[in-house]
Structures are given as structure tokens and as C-alpha cells.
Amino acid sequence: MAQTRGAAGTSVVVKMERPDWVVPEPGAAAGGARAKGKNARQITWVLLLKAHRAAGKLTGAASAALSVAAAARRRVAAGRTDSDAQLGEGPVLRTRLYGCLRAFLVLSMLLLAVDVAAHLQGWHLAVDVPDLLAVEGLFAAAYASWVRVRLEYLAPALQFLANACVVLFLIQSADRFILCLGCLWIKLKRIKPVPKAAGKGSDDVEAGAGEFPMVLVQIPMCNEKEVYQQSIGAVCNLEWPRSNFLVQVLDDSDDAATSALIKEEVEKWQHEGVRILYRHRVIRDGYKAGNLKSAMNCSYVKDYEFVVIFDADFQPQPDFLKQTVPHFKGREDVGLVQARWSFVNKDENLLTRLQNINLCFHFEVEQQVNGIFLDFFGFNGTAGVWRIKALEDSGGWMERTTVEDMDIAVRAHLKGWKFLFLNDVECQCELPESYEAYRKQQHRWHSGPMQLFRLCFVDIIKSKIGFWKKFNLIFLFFLLRKLVLPFYSFTLFCIILPMTMFIPEADLPAWVVCYIPATMSLLNILPAPRSFPFIVPYLLFENTMSVTKFNAMISGLFQLGSAYEWVVTKKSGRSSDGDLVTLVEKQSKQQRVGSASNLDSLVQESSHLKKDSKRKKHNRIYRKELALSFLLLTAAARSLLSVQGIHFYFLLFQGVSFLVVGRSNW
DSSP states (O other): OEEEEOTTSOEEEEOOOOOTTSOOOGGGHHHHHHHHHHHHHHHHHHHHHHHHHHHHHHHHHHHHHHHHHHHHHHHHHHSEEGGGSOOSOOHHHHHHHHHHHHHHHHHHHHHHHHHHHHHHTTOOTTOOHHHHHTSOSHHHHHHHHHHHHIIIIIHHHHHHHHHHHHHHHHHHHHHHHHHHHHHHHHHHHTOOOOOOOOOTTTTOTTSOSTTSOOEEEEEEESSOTTTHHHHHHHHHTOSSOGGGEEEEEEEOOOOHHHHHHHHHHHHHHHHTTOOEEEEEOSSOTTHHHHHHHHHHTSGGGGGOSEEEEOOTTOEEOTTHHHHHGGGGTTOTTEEEEEEEEEETTTTSSHHHHHHHHHHHHIIIIIIHHHHHHHSOOOOOSSSEEEEHHHHHHTTOOOOSSSOHHHHHHHHHHHTTOEEEEEEEEEEEEOOOOSHHHHHHHHHHHHHHHHHHHHHHHHHHHHSSSOHHHHHIIIIIIIIIIIIIHHHHHHIIIIIIHHHHHHSTTSOOOHIIIIIHHHHHHHHHHTTSGGGGGGHHHHHHHHHHHHHHHHHHHHHHHTTOSSTTOOOOOOOOOOOOHHHHHHHHHHHHHTTOOSSSOOHHHHHHHHHHHHHHHHHTOOOEEOHHHHHHHHHHHHHHHHHHHTTOHHHHHHHHHHHHHHHHHHTOOO
16 A cells, blocks of 8 residues: 545545465465456456357358359350360260369368378377277278278379379479570570671572562461461561462351451452462362462472462561571571471460460470471471471371471471471561460370371381481370370379379479479579569469370370361450551551551451450369369368478469369359
């Protein structure tokens, strides 16, 4: 107690609180008991509050899961699933793969429930079987049996498969690293194909046609209403004597209105003095290969020495022929000169940015290194110049696969023809802007090589080329880069890794899960340094696409489903403003009237197409991707019990990426 003096001079008694650390007197025992009871009640309320918050979080997670399921049901009801996506895979193959993934998902959820129950019992993951047998109860005996089966049967088999995939992964990574070293050597030594000195006046198209060989330009197209005008305009403006080149517009359209528009565009350019012909096939036998084969059978083709192929969305620069054709001069063994691609819409969305990373590495590293050191690479199907003699010597175009460009390249290589890749000559085109279109394209690109490998394996063995060229074709070109890559990407990271969470006796080290994939992704992104901020989405998206690539590879290798179905990649008809301005200026110089739309109309048409493409988007879910997302997320939850940090984060982010793609509306 303390006494103070108030304002009126009276004494005021103030009660001083005793600090908590002061030892109470014996007479204060009753007060201490009351304080302890109060503290106990406070602790109880705090615990109840935390329990309430935890329950709220669990309820929120459950409600989020229910909302995802409801959204999926709405998409199925209002839109379409991948069952009608027409990806070139038959219903039997699609059903089998989806059934296997669903079985893995159900099994993983059951195993997760069992492991959580065992964890709550205090049987941590490293418990021994004898210790479990000492515990009474049916669940303990069943769990002990499950642990024994894991140890004796499942773990050895899974570890063997994991080790085999890791070996393939390391071999493929070494191949990619060697390619990067080769590209670095080319950069340091400044190695590139250089044409022999041309004759006087060869750069001037007005100097005379004697220095310019006869060139046939082909534009195969099918229902390309969005891009036909700009591609035909770009080709007709090539800087080459008009008497020395002929343009063939090879139209396979089954839409009468589109065919009429293309034919009208050809007639406009004919009136301007361009040597251009329109060819239309009613029966589309052989798809693109059949179209090109039919065009090469024309009687006037014998008057031409070279043939250039441009797909319908490609817009070559005016000097394209002047930069490519001179490389044939004085080199009678060169059969193909290939230019690289550049993309007018690479920054359109995240999907096009990720595609740009892959294709930059393909051209900058794979094509350039193989062209410099091996004189061989896969023809890209467009933006390339062929010596017609090489085509005829190799057997011409064949309709036996969906990758006719790779087919003719392999056959020409077996005949001894050499290829040149020009990394500094670019031809603009566009990338698929929707996931559905990209998925269809990748299915064809990964199914076709396996079809071709089955067909030409014996021819490679019997050919007269050297041993190392045979080794490169069989092991590197086909097996390692076309078969092993999609196989281990899908099997190792989408199946084996999540299963090791439920069978912890089999293990994947952290360097396989994180460090090497990150290093390989870094190497892949080097040719496109501006895309470095997208390295993590790129790594996750490549693993996400592995299910499509693996499915296509199996389909082509064993001829399952509709492996030979050709699906034309949908175009949006994009052009850069600079290209449109250049085209309009060139048209004004030539005083062309009505032969092509002006800049304003082209830009307006492009904006209309963009709006239409957005309006026509469909709700779609992809069941295989969704099944894998739930499998990976379940495995991520299971990894928390064993406190595996890197594995948890990889499985979590990979599962989320599969979930995003599975419910994609791109």
C-alpha cells in the first residue's frame, strides 16, 4: 500500500500490484490457486481458438476442392473434354492411358490415407517390421504386411526402373551439354556457311537473268483463310527476276469460300505480271506430302533447278532467295539450304513465350551444330531450298508418315547429299497461340518420327554411309532425341517420382529432381536470353507436355490409334506492323491497284480475327492432365510426412501446373 495526497489535500490510498516474480507470502496461497485456474482457462481458450482456425482452414481447403470439382463438371457439361480433341490418338489408346493414370491416382490416395493413419499412431516411416508385429491390432498387422511387401518386392523393382530412367536422363543431358559446347565453339570461331563469290551484277535483279538460276516456289495450304493473303504477297515480292521464278499456290482446301478467296488473290497477282499458278486438289491423298508430290509431277518442273517451300503462315523477306540460293553454287553435293524461323507473335502470351524458348534452342543449337559438324539435320518442312535433283534422287515426296519433311531429309542423307543451315537468315512465321492447337502440333511432331524410324531402320543399316553417320541417325537422331526424351520425362518425373513418395524405400536423389533439370533448362534458355524470367514455368511446362509427347511417341512406334491422321495447325494470321508497312510501300512503288489490302484494312482484319478467335474459345478440360495433377498433389501431401523439402516443392508446383493446363482455356 502507498499513500499519496489528492488534489483537495485528502489522503488517497493506492494499491500497488505485485510483480509476477515476487514470491507470495504463505497467506496468499488461495489467491495463487485462483490465478492458476484463470491461466488454465486462458490456455484452454487459446487452444480452442487455434483449433477453430485450423478447422476453418480445413473447411476452406475442402470447399476449394469442391469448387474445383464443380468447375470441372460445369466444363464437361458446357464445353468439351479431350475425348473429342482429335489428337490423332484412337479411343482405345486414350482410354487405356487414362485408365492407368486413374488407377495410379486411386491407389495413391489409398496409400496416403494408410500412411497418415500410421503416422498418427506414431509409426513413423522408418519403423521396422518386427516393431510393428509387436503391436497388437489388425491395422498394425496389415501395415506390417504392407511394409514387408514394399521392402521385398515393390521397392527393388521401382528403384531399378528409377535407376534406368536416371541413366537415360544423364545420357540425354550429356548430349544436350555437348550440343551447347558445339554451339559455343561455333560462336567463338565465328563459323558459318559462306557462299562462293558470285558473278558481277548478281545482286542486281535488273542486270539480267543469266546469273539467276530457275527457282520454283511452292506454298502448300489447306483452309488457310487467315494467312493466305500475306503469305502470297510476301512470296510475290521476292527480289528475283520474274522470268526466273514461278510460284505455285497448292490449295488443298475443302472449303469452297476459302478456295475462291485464294484463287482470286492469285489472279490479282497474275494481272501484275507475277508468274504464279493456282492448283487445287479435290481429293487430299497424302495431305501435305501428297500435295507437294502432285505439284512436282507437273511437266514444267523439269525447267527448274531449285524448289523453295513456304508454309502458308510464312512471310519471307524480299532478299530470301538472294541469301540462300548462292550457297548451292560450286557445291554440287549440297541438296538443302535451310533458314531458321522467327516469330511475329512470340510475346503474345505465356504459351508462345515458352514455345519460343524451345524453338530458339532447336535452331540455334541443334540445327546449327548438326549442320556445321555433320552436314545433316532434319528438314523443317518450310523456309528451305531444295535442289530438285536431290529430291528426285531420294525418291521424291512420300505419304507414308506425318513427317514428310524428316522423311525426305533422312533419305537424302542416305544418298550422300549434304545440308547447310543458315542461322543468320530468318523467315517470319507464327506460333500456335492456343494450348489445343499446340497440343495437336506436338502430337504429330512426336508420333511421326517413330513411324519413320520403324520404316527406315533397315534402310539405314543397309546404306553405304559411314558407321558414325549410321550411329548418329539411329542412336542420337531417333532413339535419344525422339524416343528417350519423352519416355524418361514422363516416366521419371510424372510416375516414378510420385510413387517413391508412397514407397520411400526407393529413392530419387535431389540432384535428379532439382539440380540437373534446372541446369538443362538454363542451357535451353541461353539462345533466348530475354526469356530467362520464364525459366521456372518453362521447366514445369515441359514436364506437363511430356504426357502428350509420350502418348504420341507410343502411338507412332506401335501404330496405335489414328497415328497417321494429319491435323492442320490453326493460324491466327498475325503480322508485325513493320512487315505490313514494308509490304504497302512496296506495293505503292510498283503502282499496284487492288492486288492486296492496304495497311489499315490488314490491321483491321487482323484485329477482327483476334476478336473472333477470342469469341470462339471453348471450355475444355484435359482428363489425363487433371489425373496427373491430382496424383502429383497427393504425392506432395505424402512427402510432408517424410519431410522431403525439394521433392515436396517440385511435386506441388508440378501438380499445380498440370491442374492449370488440365483446366486450360487457352
